[in-house]
Amino acid sequence: MMEKGIIQIYTGNGKGKTTAALGLAVRAAGAGLNVVFFQFLKQGNFDFSEEKALKGLRNIKIVRFEEKSPLLEKHINIKQLKKQVSNDIKEVFNAIDNGKFDVAVLDEFTHVLNLGLVKEDHIIDKLKNKPDNVEIVITGRNAGKELIKIAGLVTEMKEIKHPFKKGMKARKGIEY
Numbered sequence: 001m002m003e004k005g006i007i008q009i010y011t012g013n014g015k016g017k018t019t020a021a022l023g024l025a026v027r028a029a030g031a032g033l034n035v036v037f038f039q040f041l042k043q044g045n046f047d048f049s050e051e052k053a054l055k056g057l058r059n060i061k062i063v064r065f066e067e068k069s070p071l072l073e074k075h076i077n078i079k080q081l082k083k084q085v086s087n088d089i090k091e092v093f094n095a096i097d098n099g100k101f102d103v104a105v106l107d108e109f110t111h112v113l114n115l116g117l118v119k120e121d122h123i124i125d126k127l128k129n130k131p132d133n134v135e136i137v138i139t140g141r142n143a144g145k146e147l148i149k150i151a152g153l154v155t156e157m158k159e160i161k162h163p164f165k166k167g168m169k170a171r172k173g174i175e176y
Helices: 017-030 049-055 079-098 109-113 120-128 145-150
Strands: 007-011 033-037 060-064 105-108 137-138 153-156
Touching: 007 017, 007 145, 017 033, 017 049, 017 060, 017 105, 017 137, 017 145, 033 079, 049 060, 079 120, 109 137, 120 145
Parallel strands: 007 137, 007 153, 033 060, 033 105, 105 137
Antiparallel strands: none
């Protein structure tokens, strides 16, 4: 069990936000902490390698929610997506509040907020009232001012150069 948990945010337009959160999850698990790793808006054609690796660690639980990203899919029913995300958020905060986990990762969570799929003030309130011993890690581009304000640590990944701009496709084991 952790002494005092903070909220960490990995944001920015550069590669490495999820990778940093994965590293922290593995480190926490190695220290005997219990971790839950929630993935938002990652349903689709990709077979995420990190999911396979994390499932092999006994004190990490991974949950990839079934919602599809409106950033990647053209024909999404936003009303239905909001309802689905609302149910997912209940699951997240039940896990955070139940005392079973020391670390909770909310991967790509800033997109849920930025797309207006859930009310930000509700989330900010839930985060402010999290159990003191739980570390929460949030990843995704464009973290908002209110989210940054309540965080204890914020890291911005900044893209300087990326091979995608020269046509390189995502590579299994490297980008997914």
